[in-house]
Amino acid sequence: MNEKTTMTRALDRALDHEAEKLLACIHCGLCVSACPTYLQLGDENDSPRGRLYLMRAAAEGRLPMTSRALAHHIDLCLGCRACETVCPSGVRYGRLLEAVRADLSRAGTTPGLWSVRFLLNHIFTSPARLRWFFAPARWLRRRAFARRWAEGKFLPARVRLALELLLATMPEEGAPRDERRTIPLVSSGRRARRVAFFAGCVARELFAHTNRATMDVLAAHDCEVEDPSDQVCCGALHAHAGEIETARALARRNIRAFERSAAETIIVNVAGCGAMLKEYSELLADDAEYAERARAFAARVRDVSEYLIEIGLRPGPRPLHLRVTYDAPCHLYHAQRVRTAPLEMIRRLPGVTFVPLTEAEMCCGSAGIYNLRHPELADRLLERKIAHLRRTGADVLLTGNAGCLMHLRRGVRRAGLSMRVLHPVELLALTYA
């Protein structure tokens, strides 16, 4: 009993918000076929309904928080939240998942996370340390031997995989290159709108070219961009791994950093970060000092595609002559529910033929660091995605999330497809050249 009261605090709190229909699951099962892990494994325990059943059992004391089944099946969840898109009852699965992961982390039952937890709590919390952590990675990815190592057999599989993913952060042929960590705050000279840019942590270190393209695009839309200096990692990786207190601490720092900016809108170009930023209001709902400030912050956040459509997209004149397909990042489609803006954006690019992708709204298997932790299952999902991609015959695959870009690029290269994988703003930026 004592164990239950101390261990299930976060989950209990989440369940207590029953007025908000947190546990409205009536077991109808419409979610199971939307769940990528259920479709692969066929085990009800690996479906949203099954996981909710385990959570409910833990909250009601039928299962101990130290249950291996609970830890295992919660750990196998991608956190893609496709179930929320189909749930008629409005179960807030993502919130419950974070709550139960926080409890499992406290109970010490989350498997194999020691090193990850160290990184999250001591490296990802500090931009300076992140810079030192990623400096060798930036050096390594430009080396020719890195590719040989990734393709060779002498490194352990897990290391090879990490190396492949790192190589997949390199900008595609023809896309603008940039290695600078400072955001190049270009301006068109006309300053019709002021926006603040959320640069991200991994994105700042490894996706400078994507951030650069975002700046070019915003400049072409007469935006004056700020890069608030005290911003930190959004905390999404932490929240998903059950390090909820670290996530909250990061959220408070970001709220303070962006409160100092007068810009009305906060632009983000990584779907995973955007979803987290928009949910700061929920993350800090019980924080008397920050609840209201978090709500105000969250209301300012826009994904870059969402923002461009909102203010009126103005693509450049250069025709691209490309067949383009789009894979929706889960945290854009399911979590932020930004569904039509990226498609609308693609449709209006000059010289682009859009080819729809079957199961575009299903997780590719990247899911934060899921592909490093569960490579086998992540690869099965990737193969399913690649099979659909192959049938599109597209020249370019667009997706607006750092993790998906790496994972899909790796998959496309391994499958030998001649398909470039780009962030939508990178393609848009090419129309101005």
Added chain:
Amino acid sequence: MMSWIAELEAILGDEDVITDPERLLAYECDGLSIHKHLPSAVIFPESAEEVVRAVKVLARHRIPFLARGAGTGLSGGAVAVQGGVIFELARMNRILEIDYENQLAIVEPGVINLALTRAVADAGYFYAPDPSSQMACTLGGNVAENAGGPHCLKYGMTGHHILGLEVVLPDGTIITLGGHGADAVGYDLLGLFIGSEGTFGIATKITVRLMRQPQAVKTLLADFLSVEDASRAVSAIIAAGILPSALEMMDRATIEAVEASVYAAGLPTDAAAVLIIEVDGLEASVAYDAERIVEICRAHGARQVLVARDEAERTRLWAGRKGAFGALGRISPDLMVQDAVIPRSKLPEVLPEIYRIAARYGLRMANVFHAGDGNLHPNICFDGRNPEEVERVKAACQEIMHLCVRVGGSLTGEHGVGLDKIAYMPLVFTEEDLEAMARVRAVFDPEGRCNPGKVLPVRRCRAF
């Protein structure tokens, strides 16, 4: 001798035999969560051969078993009421063959209903039976329950669309039923197997009929200020000789829940009831029928009759209708649904009485159902953590069931008897009727190990 678990593990691999009670928990109930029973094991076969070998092991050890797909059933049919082994067939999800020339497809039992329609849509075909859970439920489960759905009003139940089955009997024999043309040669065992609720064996291969998509479809939304008016309109439409492809009713409580959900379809939340009416066929006949339906609805007090303007609007209306059961979860943590069928003409009399019963027991009720078929789905919203309320739910269900039988109705339209309606079987069948059914069952499953405790009530220490 090896234990049966070790034998199953030898066939399927350790990973694919679950016996850990913590992992069995998720399998203790299906879509009707009021019935909870823990299985002894869950196994994940991936081929008919594995099913056969596992069934033979269980036959040798005399262990009961049952098949389960997505677990969306609403009669407690996929619950191991006497323990035993659940065959989770979700991994047997391949479409083996699509034959447009002969308008059929051959599938494994774990194929999702909607996945089949999606697979043949571009070629201009569809699979007609469309249970509301079609985005998740499997064709194997559909066969077991002889599942219905909104469009069964015109197209018929699952049974009308199954051409053949490969079936594993409880002793491990594998047999083929049907599959030889329109008329059954010899006994119609195919017809017997469909709707047997998993008590005769496990289907491992299913041949289904594919239908050509109609040339034209029109979907109408009529709203009424009383359920009685809406009910009368239903009878009048059918009496006028029109056969809509679907004719559905949703009451205010349902509309409110749907409109608050991700499936919001723009339904009028101030209406007492809406009818969703669909007609399909040739362009000219659809236009003619739609016009007459509008007239009939107006004549019966419809405030407004709207016609869906495009495919997107049509899809939204249907998504709202099909998400309705789940959406009712917004009202309370648990839901009990009944499935009685009554003569259509009795709707105006029976519906208000059902609301009165719910009110008498102090229960919240929402009705969403296949009105054209007279197939009621009274949903009672409750909180399972309150045992006293659960008792009231059970009592109200019993009264509703008695009422429906009294007006000449039946226990189930499409969900099956399962575990949930066994107690009511004597209301509609004599002891001799039940005895005959029990004898048929014993032919397929003499030891009573195949989904035991379902369909037929147990009396005198034996399954009827």
